[in-house]
Amino acid sequence: MKKIKKIKIKINGKIKTIIDNSKLSELIKHLKIPLNKVAIELNEEIIEKKKIYKIKLKKNDKIEIVHFIGGG
Numbered sequence: 001m002k003k004i005k006k007i008k009i010k011i012n013g014k015i016k017t018i019i020d021n022s023k024l025s026e027l028i029k030h031l032k033i034p035l036n037k038v039a040i041e042l043n044e045e046i047i048e049k050k051k052i053y054k055i056k057l058k059k060n061d062k063i064e065i066v067h068f069i070g071g072g
Contacts, residue, residue: 007059024055027063039066 005020011031018027024042028035040047041064047055057063 007057009057009059009061009063011063012065018057020059022057024052024057024063027057028052028065031065033065037068039068040064041066 006017007020008015008017010016011027024040024047028040035049035052040049040052042055043062
């Protein structure tokens with residue numbers, strides 16, 4: 001039986017342990033984040049939303065998720 005490898009990443013300044021090779025889209029879904037209301041930055045680079053399904057997270061990745069707030 002293969003052991004599940006876990007890695008640590010940082011999300012909005014907080015360290016989180018996830019399964020190695022998880023996709024960014026899986027993380028977003030797990031955190032219940034509405035894609036249409038956020039901007040996602042991975043290692044200081046803004047990610048296009050259509051690319052989140054292809055990106056695999058690596059050890060020590062830094063993710064910033066910024067929520068848009070309406071109003072005026």
